[in-house]
Each structure stands twice: as structure tokens, then as C-alpha cells.
Amino acid sequence: MANNPIAAPPPAKKRKTSLSSIPDDVIVNVLARISISHYRSLCLVSKNFYSLLSSPDIYFARSLIGTTDVHLYVCLRLPTPSSTSHHHRWFNLGYRQGQLSLVPVRTLSSSSYSPDRLNSTSVAVHSEIYQIGGGSNEEKRTRAVRVLDCRSRTWRPAPDMKVARKHARSYFLDDKIYVTGGCTRREENWGEVFDIKTQKWKPLPKPPSDHDHKGVVYGGRLYAFTSMNNNNYAYEPKEERWVQEAGFVGLGPITGPLCVIGNEIFSEHDRKYTWYNPRNGNGKQQVIDGLNDVYKKRANNYRTIQLVNHGGKLVIIWNETRRKRKRLWCAVISLEERSTPLGTRMRGKVERCDLLLDSVHKSYMLSSCLSVLV
Structure with a gap:
């Protein structure tokens, strides 16, 4: 009788795993x-x-x-359909089809704009954005503070300032927010400080000068300077007073936007983007090499409105206005410091230079551009 071996079982079917499981x-x-x-x-x-x-x-x-990722948050002042009023709206700077584009921030509570925050000042604090003060030309100044949590995409209120302000300036250093200007009686209420940990405001004294001051956070200190003289002041938090800083030079000629990347301050001078180290002894501004592609795309009637440190890269935002229409441009530039026989040079590589808004009404304005950890 012929052997009749037991037939092998059929191969087991592979079970497909779906995402739903x-x-x-x-x-x-x-x-x-x-x-x-x-x-x-x-x-x-x-x-x-x-x-x-x-x-x-x-x-x-x-x-x-x-x-965490470093993301750029852009706040635009947009006209309403009636064109008689405006509101603010936040966007992320992202990429669409290989080009820089503005992506609306969709908040989960209320909305991503606030009509009563016109002329406010905004500052990035870790993964949050503090929107401070404000008020339109017809409205009174406000003491209100709102916080956008960029992780949860929700708004919440924060303690009011002691003084109502609009068109103020704000800076973040060592878990404290410094707010200056934007009030009526500058001598008495020039500035105030908000402690993130205690959630309390306290007055900030005015530097010993009669001129209007701009500020910059550099090397772990807050500096105040004017374009009228070479008197620069550094704030001493423990002593709660300003001290003159003779070794910090070169800030006076800067009248437009600036930003700090590493040990260098970046700004614009004579239609060129420049850099310098304020502690190198002479504070001389030097032109950044390699930005011809940016200069070629700029129109003659351009105006630089923001310079931002975006994860060590320089972001430049400028606009162009013609016949009641406006265009908004953005360039992202990586930087490399090089030693040459003639001294140290800064080389820029233009990674992107794209049009963000094309032919919009001239009332469109960029209010803030902040680099946030999310």
C-alpha cells in the first residue's frame, strides 16, 4: 500500500494591521x-x-x-471687510510648494485675533507669546495682557500692568518681561517688570537721560540706548538701577530694527544689512557678504520692518508700497563667520527669499514677528 503522507497545512494568512487598531x-x-x-x-x-x-x-x-521646534510667529494687522477698522491675526511662517508662506494659527478658544490689541507689544516667553497693552488711535490705552500658549493654541489672560500703554516696547530676560514707554507721563511710569514666576508687576526706573530710549537684550543684560548720544546704560536687576556702560558701543546709529544672534548685533545701514560686535572696541558695522540675491529682489521703495533671530538664522522681512497696494517679502539667511587676512567677515547664504503677500491693501501691517519654541 502506497504511503500517504499527511498534507502540510496551508500557510497562515498574514493579518493586516490598520492604524485604527x-x-x-x-x-x-x-x-x-x-x-x-x-x-x-x-x-x-x-x-x-x-x-x-x-x-x-x-x-x-x-x-x-x-x-521642541523653533517656529516663527507673525502677527498681521488686517482690515475688516468694511475697511473702516482692523484686527490682528497670527500666522506661522511655513512652506507651501517649496516657498515661504503664511499659515493661519487656528486657536482652540476665542479667535486668533483681538480687535482691542491694536498697537500692542508682543514678546516670546519660551512656548508662549505675551500680548501687552494696546489700543487704537481712537481708544484709550489698556493695561490688559493676554497670553497665547503656542502648544495648546489657546489664549488666557495674565495680570494687568500697573500702567496703561500702547506703542510700548517689550523684552524678555531671565524669566522677566520688561516693558518700556507707551504711556503719557513717561518720567513717572517709564517702564515696569513682570516676573513670570510670581506673576507680579513692579516699576522699572527710567535711565538717566532725557531722550527716548530703545533697548536690546545682549549678553544676559538689558541695555538702553539713544540715537542722540553715545550714552548706553545697562540695567542691574539686583540694585534696580541703570548704570552707564562705557564698553558697550555702536548702538547710537541704529534707528531701525535690530536683532542679536550669538555675540553679534544685526541691523541695517545705508541700505545694506550689517553686523558688528559691540564689545570689539570700535563698534564698527560691517556689511554681511553674500546677500546680493536679496538686494536684487528689493524695490527702491522698500522698508525693512523686522530682523529676527530664528534658531541662529537671520530672518529679514520688508515691505514695498505702491499706489495704495503693498507687498510683503521674507528672506531666511544662514550665517557663517570667517577669518580673513583683512579681519573677520560674516558670510550669509540666502536659503529662501519669497513673496509672502502680493498686492494687498496698504493698511496691511506686520505687528510682530517672534521666534517661539513649540
């Missing part, structure tokens, strides 16, 4: 480790992905594992 907390844990720059594309994967990436849970998970 994976717990949401596992998906959130994975997505939290991915750069936020990819979230816009990931939202298209499924409705569940869109829901998870739109939830505050994803940002809570990112904070727990210490994942």
Missing part, C-alpha cells in the same frame, strides 16, 4: 517625536490623524518628552 496614546507618542513642520501633511493621512494633531494632547506629549 493602534491605540491613540501610542500614535500620539509617535507623532510627538516628529517635527511640527510635517504635521500639516500628516493631517491628510486620516481623520483620526487630523483629530489627534489638532488636539492639545499632542503638545502635552511633546512637552513631556522634551521635543
Whole structure:
């Protein structure tokens, strides 16, 4: 009788694992480790992905594992449909089809704009943006402070200032917010300081000068300077007073926007973007090399409105106005300091130089541009 071996069992079918079978907390844990720059594309994967990436849970998970990205937040003053009033709205600077673009920030409570925050000042504090004071030309100044949590995309109120202000300036240093100007009686109420930890405001004395001061945070100190003289002052928080800083030079000629990257201060001089180290002895501004592509795209009637330190890169934003229409441009530049026989030079590489807004009404204005850790 012929042998009749036992037939081998058929191969087991591979079970397909769908995303719907994976717990949401596992998906959130994975997505939290991915750069936020990819979230816009990931939202298209499924409705569940869109829901998870739109939830505050994803940002809570990112904070727990210490994942952060540097993002640029841009606040624009936009006209209402009636064109008789304006409101503010926040955007992220992102990429669309390989070009820089403005992506609206969709907040989860209230809205991403606030009509009563015209002429306010904004400052980045870790992963939050403090919007301070404000008021339109017809309205009174306000003491109000609102905070945008860029992780949860929610607004919340913060303690009011002691003095109502609009068109003020603000700076962040050592977990404290310094606010200057923007009030009526400058001598008495020139500035105030908000302690992030205690959530309390206290007065900030005025530097010993009669001129209007601009400020800059450099080397762990807050400096005040004017374009009228070479008297620069540094604030001593422990002593709560300003001291003259003779070794900090070169700030006087700067009248436009500036930013600090590393040990250098970047600004604009004679239609060229410049850099210098205020502690090198002479404070001489030097032109950044390699920016011809930026200069070629600028129109003759341009105006630089923001210079921003964006994760060590220089972001330049300028606008052009013609016949009641406006265009808004942005350039992202990586920097490299080089030693040459003639001294140290700064070389810039233009990574992107794109048009953000084309032919919009001239009432469009950029109010703030801040680099935030999210």
C-alpha cells in the first residue's frame, strides 16, 4: 500500500494591521517625536490623524518628552471687510510648494485675533507669546495682557500692568518681561517688570537721560540706548538701577530694527544689512557678504520692518508700497563667520527669499514677528 503522507497545512494568512487598531496614546507618542513642520501633511493621512494633531494632547506629549521646534510667529494687522477698522491675526511662517508662506494659527478658544490689541507689544516667553497693552488711535490705552500658549493654541489672560500703554516696547530676560514707554507721563511710569514666576508687576526706573530710549537684550543684560548720544546704560536687576556702560558701543546709529544672534548685533545701514560686535572696541558695522540675491529682489521703495533671530538664522522681512497696494517679502539667511587676512567677515547664504503677500491693501501691517519654541 502506497504511503500517504499527511498534507502540510496551508500557510497562515498574514493579518493586516490598520492604524485604527493602534491605540491613540501610542500614535500620539509617535507623532510627538516628529517635527511640527510635517504635521500639516500628516493631517491628510486620516481623520483620526487630523483629530489627534489638532488636539492639545499632542503638545502635552511633546512637552513631556522634551521635543521642541523653533517656529516663527507673525502677527498681521488686517482690515475688516468694511475697511473702516482692523484686527490682528497670527500666522506661522511655513512652506507651501517649496516657498515661504503664511499659515493661519487656528486657536482652540476665542479667535486668533483681538480687535482691542491694536498697537500692542508682543514678546516670546519660551512656548508662549505675551500680548501687552494696546489700543487704537481712537481708544484709550489698556493695561490688559493676554497670553497665547503656542502648544495648546489657546489664549488666557495674565495680570494687568500697573500702567496703561500702547506703542510700548517689550523684552524678555531671565524669566522677566520688561516693558518700556507707551504711556503719557513717561518720567513717572517709564517702564515696569513682570516676573513670570510670581506673576507680579513692579516699576522699572527710567535711565538717566532725557531722550527716548530703545533697548536690546545682549549678553544676559538689558541695555538702553539713544540715537542722540553715545550714552548706553545697562540695567542691574539686583540694585534696580541703570548704570552707564562705557564698553558697550555702536548702538547710537541704529534707528531701525535690530536683532542679536550669538555675540553679534544685526541691523541695517545705508541700505545694506550689517553686523558688528559691540564689545570689539570700535563698534564698527560691517556689511554681511553674500546677500546680493536679496538686494536684487528689493524695490527702491522698500522698508525693512523686522530682523529676527530664528534658531541662529537671520530672518529679514520688508515691505514695498505702491499706489495704495503693498507687498510683503521674507528672506531666511544662514550665517557663517570667517577669518580673513583683512579681519573677520560674516558670510550669509540666502536659503529662501519669497513673496509672502502680493498686492494687498496698504493698511496691511506686520505687528510682530517672534521666534517661539513649540
